[in-house]
Amino acid sequence: MVVRIAHWGTMAIETPHDLFEHHLQEAYYVENELVDNLAVMADEVTEEQLFEDFQEHEEETQQHVQRLETVFESIGREPTMSESAALDGLVEEKNELSTEIRDDELRNVALVGAGIKTERMEISMYEGMIQLADEMDVDDDVTDALEANLSDEKDALQKLKSRAEGSKLKQVLADLTG
Template sequence: MALETPRDLFVHNLKEMYYIENQLVDMLDELASDTPDEKLAKGFESHREETRQQVERLEAVFREIHETPDASGSGALDGMKQDHEEFKREVASDDLKTPYHLAAGIKTERMEITGYQSLITLANEIDFDGDVKGPLKENLDEEKDTLKTLTTMQKGSNIKNAIQNLL
């Protein structure tokens, strides 16, 4: 589809976020079961539940603007998945999974935050109402909270000790 208007771009970006969130439900599931650090594993598990709801909120946005929910793909997310597959082939110590998964989580949240911020900017300019902007804002807030939790963990002693133990 040729993108000509800000609305076209909004729908294009919305489909991209829909793809990302759908993929993340599965990815977070895998991270939760494959992360040695319990606290981080639990964090992934609870964010997976939030992510399921985020998918539903995006479906509500599609309905609101009379578009069909359709996951159009994301080169950025596919690239991250490829990187993770490569890491899994190469990693020889399970304990390295904790810092790797933590960094991957932080990267993902930053990508999602950028996606939602640009959708909200477009929605404001297009003059979409609260039924469109509200769910996007709720998703954005959850991503921000998750980013904060993950960055706090990165500075915390659990992760530092895990790395120290491997030296």
């Protein structure tokens, strides 16, 4: 499937449906980009459990992409991406940190933090889309798909937060700060 990238700067957003479609295209971009970025993050961590967490969320994110494709189908549109400056900024920040941090354990801490920031952005993205979809009174298959993605993102955030508060990463921070 060839997916094009929309450029909304040249297109007016005049209706709630236009705004919903714009957000849907942005979500589609975010999830597609994260499939690749989660694979990179899994390769960058040195803790086995984090490696498994990032791999598991990569597989979930592939499901998110598929769900969004069903949303496009439900509203009679071809899947199209619209770039997300928010995600692009988070990825750029993560990439800079990954190359600048020399200590593997500290890099693990930074990557968990990057994951937490990304999950929070995705949660906000889906909450806004669901609110708009509810106001537009779209079909249940649209809101069901968005709510399933939102639920997965909330679960991923909780898992990352528990990793950040848990065992090894907390000890690493204590060791590094003396």
